[in-house]
Amino acid sequence: MSLSASAVTLLGLVAWSLLLLFIMVNQRGLLVLGGRMKVNAFSADGSNTPSAFGQRLVRAHANSVENLPLYAAALLYAMVSGQTQLTDPLAPLLLGARLFQSLMHLISTSALFVWLRFAGFLVQMLILAWWLLRLAGLA
Template identity: 40%
Template sequence: MNETIITLLGYISIILILLLMLAGYRSAITFSGKKKGLKFQADGSDVPELGQRLTRVHANAVECFSFIGGTLILAIATDSTAITNGLAYVLLLARVLQALVHLVSTSNVAIQVRFVFFLVQFGIVIYWVFKLLQKFL
């Protein structure tokens, strides 16, 4: 197994962990009587602030999977992991740090820090796409 595969598995694991956390949080709110019924707004607007942040962290991870996961899968499928292996763990670390900062705070400084971690991921994927295009064009 190489860095690209481990990173893809790590990213999928993050999404699953966040989903379990969200389900647990929503269940706790329901069972504590703070919310009646099992219907929740998709954006988390009907739960306390932590629930809203957790909802957004999960949604953001899923939203970004299309370009991050897609690029990792493309590299694996085309035997091009030599292109992605070098920065794969950096990307995964940036994803984890972005999620943690988002869970901890929504202050202006935290938002800027989160954006830096997003830019790291975005920049890495842009670099990978450029290298993959070079390989196949």
């Protein structure tokens, strides 16, 4: 069975969120096992993580998870309604933009990287808006 680009993208978005979660759990596990933090000391926003990377990782993961339902809904609708021909062409670009945004988030919070992160986010939002217009028959 061959998967459409939309299906591969949906799986990729979920896998990316899961990978970020595994990295975060690994980092926190090492801190706990190394005696550097207590298991119940982590703040939800990562603000008390010993490294700036840990804080950025928490935000990158949260951002991936909070946007996943938007992409998943559009992609699932396209798949269920047999309209993946509308989402397939831009699906890999959406996944690439999501990965790019997260990676920029993980690398730095300097102004340049915030602008790059925003560019990746903007690409995703424009693709999603285009898909919704096309799926609704308005474009």
